[in-house]
Amino acid sequence: MTSALLEANNLVRIYQIRRGLFGKPTPVRAVNGVSIKLMPGETLGIVGESGSGKSTLGRMLLGIDPAQSGEVKFEGKPMAPPGTAEWRALRARMQFVYQDPLAALDRRLTIATQIGEPLNIHKLIPKEHRAARVEELMSAVGLRRDQAGRFPHELSGGQRQRAVIARALASRPRLLVCDEPVSALDVSIQAQVVNMLRDLQEQNRIAMIFISHDLKVVRNIADRVAVMYLGQIVEEASSDVIFHSPRHPYTEALVSSVPVPGKILEGRRILQGEPPNPAKRPSGCAFHPRCPLASDICRTSAPDLRSIGNGRTAACHLVPGETAPVAA
Amino acid sequence: MIRFVLTRLLRAVMTIFAVVTFAFVVLRMSGDPAQVMLGPDVPQDAVDAFRKAWGLDQPLWVQYLAYIKSIFSGDFGVSMRDKVSALQLVLERIPATLQLTLPALLLKLLIGIPAGVYAALHRQSFADRGVILLAIFGFTIPSFVMGLLLVLIFSVILGVLPSGGQDTWMHSILPTITMSIGGIGILARFSRSAMIEVMGQPYIRTASAKGLKWSDVVWGHALPNAAVPIVTIVGFMVGSLIAGAVVVESIFSWPGIGRLLVVSVTNRDLAVVQCILLMIAATMVISNLVVDLLYGWLDPRLRAQTAH
Amino acid sequence: MIPNLVELRSLRVAFDGVQVLHGIDLDVGRGESVGLVGESGCGKSVTWLAALGLLPGKASVTGSVRIEGREICGGSRHVLEEVRGGRIAMIFQDPSSSLNPVIRIGRQITEALAIHRRLHGEAAKTEALRLMDMVGIPDARRRFDLYPHEFSGGQCQRLMIAMALAGQPDLLIADEPTTALDATIQAQILDLLVQLRAETGMAMVFISHDLGAVSQVCERVCAMYAGRIVEQGRMEQLFAEPRHPYTRGLFDAIPRIDGPRQRLIPITGTVPNPKNLPAGCAFSPRCGRAVEACRSDLPNLEPIHDGRRLACHRPVPVVSAPPVRTRTLEAV
Numbered sequence: 001m002t003s004a005l006l007e008a009n010n011l012v013r014i015y016q017i018r019r020g021l022f023g024k025p026t027p028v029r030a031v032n033g034v035s036i037k038l039m040p041g042e043t044l045g046i047v048g049e050s051g052s053g054k055s056t057l058g059r060m061l062l063g064i065d066p067a068q069s070g071e072v073k074f075e076g077k078p079m080a081p082p083g084t085a086e087w088r089a090l091r092a093r094m095q096f097v098y099q100d101p102l103a104a105l106d107r108r109l110t111i112a113t114q115i116g117e118p119l120n121i122h123k124l125i126p127k128e129h130r131a132a133r134v135e136e137l138m139s140a141v142g143l144r145r146d147q148a149g150r151f152p153h154e155l156s157g158g159q160r161q162r163a164v165i166a167r168a169l170a171s172r173p174r175l176l177v178c179d180e181p182v183s184a185l186d187v188s189i190q191a192q193v194v195n196m197l198r199d200l201q202e203q204n205r206i207a208m209i210f211i212s213h214d215l216k217v218v219r220n221i222a223d224r225v226a227v228m229y230l231g232q233i234v235e236e237a238s239s240d241v242i243f244h245s246p247r248h249p250y251t252e253a254l255v256s257s258v259p260v261p262g263k264i265l266e267g268r269r270i271l272q273g274e275p276p277n278p279a280k281r282p283s284g285c286a287f288h289p290r291c292p293l294a295s296d297i298c299r300t301s302a303p304d305l306r307s308i309g310n311g312r313t314a315a316c317h318l319v320p321g322e323t324a325p326v327a328a
Numbered sequence: 329m330i331r332f333v334l335t336r337l338l339r340a341v342m343t344i345f346a347v348v349t350f351a352f353v354v355l356r357m358s359g360d361p362a363q364v365m366l367g368p369d370v371p372q373d374a375v376d377a378f379r380k381a382w383g384l385d386q387p388l389w390v391q392y393l394a395y396i397k398s399i400f401s402g403d404f405g406v407s408m409r410d411k412v413s414a415l416q417l418v419l420e421r422i423p424a425t426l427q428l429t430l431p432a433l434l435l436k437l438l439i440g441i442p443a444g445v446y447a448a449l450h451r452q453s454f455a456d457r458g459v460i461l462l463a464i465f466g467f468t469i470p471s472f473v474m475g476l477l478l479v480l481i482f483s484v485i486l487g488v489l490p491s492g493g494q495d496t497w498m499h500s501i502l503p504t505i506t507m508s509i510g511g512i513g514i515l516a517r518f519s520r521s522a523m524i525e526v527m528g529q530p531y532i533r534t535a536s537a538k539g540l541k542w543s544d545v546v547w548g549h550a551l552p553n554a555a556v557p558i559v560t561i562v563g564f565m566v567g568s569l570i571a572g573a574v575v576v577e578s579i580f581s582w583p584g585i586g587r588l589l590v591v592s593v594t595n596r597d598l599a600v601v602q603c604i605l606l607m608i609a610a611t612m613v614i615s616n617l618v619v620d621l622l623y624g625w626l627d628p629r630l631r632a633q634t635a636h
Numbered sequence: 637m638i639p640n641l642v643e644l645r646s647l648r649v650a651f652d653g654v655q656v657l658h659g660i661d662l663d664v665g666r667g668e669s670v671g672l673v674g675e676s677g678c679g680k681s682v683t684w685l686a687a688l689g690l691l692p693g694k695a696s697v698t699g700s701v702r703i704e705g706r707e708i709c710g711g712s713r714h715v716l717e718e719v720r721g722g723r724i725a726m727i728f729q730d731p732s733s734s735l736n737p738v739i740r741i742g743r744q745i746t747e748a749l750a751i752h753r754r755l756h757g758e759a760a761k762t763e764a765l766r767l768m769d770m771v772g773i774p775d776a777r778r779r780f781d782l783y784p785h786e787f788s789g790g791q792c793q794r795l796m797i798a799m800a801l802a803g804q805p806d807l808l809i810a811d812e813p814t815t816a817l818d819a820t821i822q823a824q825i826l827d828l829l830v831q832l833r834a835e836t837g838m839a840m841v842f843i844s845h846d847l848g849a850v851s852q853v854c855e856r857v858c859a860m861y862a863g864r865i866v867e868q869g870r871m872e873q874l875f876a877e878p879r880h881p882y883t884r885g886l887f888d889a890i891p892r893i894d895g896p897r898q899r900l901i902p903i904t905g906t907v908p909n910p911k912n913l914p915a916g917c918a919f920s921p922r923c924g925r926a927v928e929a930c931r932s933d934l935p936n937l938e939p940i941h942d943g944r945r946l947a948c949h950r951p952v953p954v955v956s957a958p959p960v961r962t963r964t965l966e967a968v
Contacts, residue, residue: 191902257823259848539721
């Protein structure tokens with residue numbers, strides 16, 4: 001059995017949020033005990049609504065956002081503390097792709113310069129080979145050679161995101177964490193970038209964490225999907241299974257809320273209420289105020305994430321478990 | 329709310345304290361009042377007597393403690409030159425200064441803000457370009473140049489307005505204009521850019537889309553949002569009501585605080601200079617405090633700001 | 637013959653001399669719901685902002701916009717102000733920034749009631765509360781005096797809808813009303829729009845890049861590309877069998893939530909720059925079906941036999957079976 005590339009155990013991130021100029025700071029658990037395991041070359045999709053903690057989790061996996069407790073292991077070893085030289089060296093092997101490519105790129109530098117930047121920072125290859133490598137990267141993400149000298153504002157949104165991805169690939173990472181990488185793109189361009197990501201990932205065996213609110217895109221790109229609600233994973237399964245037969249009522253509602261072209265609204269399960277404020281976490285199961293199936297136990301006791309068979313896990317009192325909880 | 333005001337007040341007191349301390353030290357290091365007051369040819373024992381009388385023979389820190397103590401008991405010292413209470417001297421001059429600065433402030437508000445708003449609503453028009461040009465002209469020309477220019481035109485060449493003194497209301501026209509032009513320019517620029525930003529916001533489109541009259545969109549929906557940056561500048565102007573007239577009062581020989589400050593510095597009249605600086609620091613700090621409170625009133629989002 | 641509620645004829649818009657809308661002809665009947673789909677920059681929002689005179693001053697708008705036969709394009713400020721909110725109301729993509737941050741919610745709604753229905757004071761407040769209740773704002777009375785930032789994004793969109801309903805409009809233009817919202821909230825808002833239309837009988841134009849959302853609320857759909865309508869037809873018709881290669885491409889590009897996982901089929905290339913439109917059909921450089929004629933002659937939007945309108949020299953052929961995707965990913 002191969003060992004996991006990335007393993008996170010019981011990650012917790014607490015922000016101090018002050019309500020109003022005069023209020024006392026209250027702790028908000030953005031990520032509340034999340035464990036994740038990612039095999040080499042695998043893609044894990046993380047879906048959830050705003051406030052689910054999915055973006056915070058993504059940053060924590062790379063050490064950009066510090067964890068209050070829990071640990072992240074990369075290639076079997078605990079990750080070096082952020083800011084240290086070891087951590088920076090490690091960062092060459094784990095890259096981050098943000099939603100907004102324009103913000104991620106320096107508007108005063110040409111894209112070729114920026115794509116080559118990681119090569120310079122990490123001194124990965126001899127100087128004389130850098131130009132060739134940049135060219136190779138550009139063609140891998142589908143940028144034309146004549147676009148090398150362009151500045152970010154001279155490119156379209158899709159081309160910019162390609163440049164960002166090329167830069168992320170420059171250091172030949174083993175892990176790519178993508179936070180809503182295609183959400184700002186038009187449908188036709190989105191499909192181009194999604195296909196490109198899939199190809200690159202398969203060719204180079206890069207593992208990927210793909211964070212998105214768009215279930216359709218996640219289903220298409222991820223092998224496994226974790227659904228987050230209010231800082232916790234509520235269900236995890238392979239991407240074919242989870243969207244086809246969701247078990248957690250929240251996953252079910254999410255899947256049902258995706259509008260399908262040509263289908264009429266009727267018969268869909270529309271979830272009532274808003275995602276709750278992370279600062280005012282409901283008692284028991286955090287989802288119970290919106291859950292159509294909630295019973296007494298849901299209001300008082302929080303369900304553990306446990307195995308429900310066939311490699312799936314779910315955190316719901318109403319879904320029969322297989323064995324003891326998986327997340328200790 | 330109370331905690332907020334208290335912390336701000338504490339900070340304000342500390343700022344004033346720092347200014348006072350700085351002024352105290354610098355003034356004492358920059359020249360000997362005895363020499364200046366008594367003149368160069370006075371015998372040494374007269375100088376020593378003067379120093380002893382004013383406590384200048386004591387070590388600096390003893391003088392400083394005595395000074396701080398007296399401030400807390402409301403005693404701002406006595407003018408070395410006029411032998412009267414420094415505070416009284418200063419207070420006597422305040423009305424004269426306000427006679428210039430208040431009308432000037434009013435002019436800045438009444439001309440600067442509408443000009444800026446008008447320019448923002450008619451971007452790229454002739455009027456907009458005119459406003460920008462005049463604004464740059466207004467705040468790049470130093471007030472002493474502006475003052476002398478106005479004197480040259482209206483007093484020397486045209487002979488319609490007096491060039492100095494405080495005898496009639498006519499005398500206040502040139503200094504008031506001199507003082508307000510820079511501020512008009514600054515306010516016009518800031519109001520213009522604040523309005524341009526706000527007019528591009530989605531909620532302005534919403535206001536138009538619901539059928540509001542154009543004037544209601546501008547005055548009811550846009551201006552309240554543009555107010556925060558404008559208030560910042562206005563607060564600064566209010567803060568300099570007392571200190572802002574130094575140059576202009578000197579040019580037009582206007583007997584206000586500014587003139588008093590210049591004369592007192594020249595004479596090393598320590599108590600008076602310190603008293604004026606304290607007063608200036610206090611107005612600055614208070615107007616800052618008021619601006620901070622106004623922010624919350626103007627923008628409800630700042631009342632509920634989430635801090636990390 | 638009774639005129640349509642709204643008729644747009646040869647509506648053209650140029651920004652600083654660059655033409656972005658190339659003559660839009662579109663009718664909206666009473667109570668009808670029309671979808672406008674297309675990617676960013678295709679002119680779907682600009683069409684209606686132009687019709688209501690809401691574009692910035694540098695935009696030049698020509699053509700005709702008639703409401704029940706009455707021309708409003710180029711009309712006086714007064715005419716437009718009466719139409720806006722009163723006959724045609726509009727809601728926008730980003731609800732949180734579309735509400736004025738420094739004005740209490742209650743006042744933002746009563747303001748519209750005062751203009752269009754001459755309601756003031758208690759009467760206006762009562763009606764505003766009724767509207768807030770109608771769009772599903774819980775505890776409206778207590779929240780009447782709150783500011784927009786004290787509401788969530790979904791609730792802000794509900795408030796925008798309440799404000800739009802205040803003038804009892806005949807037509808609601810919903811410009812990407814769900815794009816900025818979370819999935820479960822999107823579904824709520826779509827549901828609300830469908831329900832309100834059924835209750836009030838108002839017509840609706842639903843502008844969206846999300847074909848899924850459009851199909852939930854619209855009876856008729858127009859696909860737009862580079863400032864022109866390229867295909868127009870009944871929703872079922874257009875969705876079952878898109879004929880324009882661009883419409884077809886849009887459908888193919890959407891990842892699916894059900895069925896086997898397949899490789900996505902993107903449209904190659906990017907949307908052309910309006911400053912530099914290709915000759916002939918603007919879609920021809922990205923079109924797999926384009927022939928010589930497509931690159932030189934601009935196809936007109938013309939009715940075809942099944943009732944839809946199409947602007948294409950080489951439409952996608954009709955097949956009886958639903959479109960089959962050929963390239964699949966690995967077995968799932």
